[in-house]
Amino acid sequence: MVVSILKRCLLLVFTMAFVQVNAQSIVGSWKRLSTTLEYLDGKKEDLQATLVKNMPCVVNTVYIFKADGTHYSQSTKECEMIDKMGMANWQLSGNLLTLEMKNQGNVKTSYTVTFSGNKMILTHLYTAEENKLTGTN
Secondary structure, X not given: OHHHHHHHOEEXXXXXXXXXXXXXXXXXXXXXXEEEEEEOOOOEEEHXXXXXXXXXXXXXXXXXXXXXXXXXXXXXXXXXXXXXHOOEEEEEEOOEEEEEEOOOOOOEEEEEEEXXXXXXXXXXXXXXXXXXXXXXX
16 A cells, blocks of 8 residues: 555655845745656656746746745736745745645645755655645555
């Protein structure tokens, strides 16, 4: 049972480029460059390319992490729904980032944070519970 759940787990990797100077701090404004869904079998899907194709306005969306622990996004008028969905509180402990989504029932999601130059890479491994919610188990 555990093996079948693990086989169906997904690894979600977000790569965002930092707009400000200090690349080793999460605080600031970020622009998403890619969203890659990687399956355990090695197959990858470029979700960002699909999103941009269907909603070109997302290329202008900026994701903001404030020092007070709040997170939100700023989009052009055509993508305002992203701003409503993205409001969250964030906490960083070591390299573990936890987002608590305000408009989604205070659901918490955790990511491992790494930096590469001026890019922040957020890696999320879906839990068995998340797989049930997304229908991937």
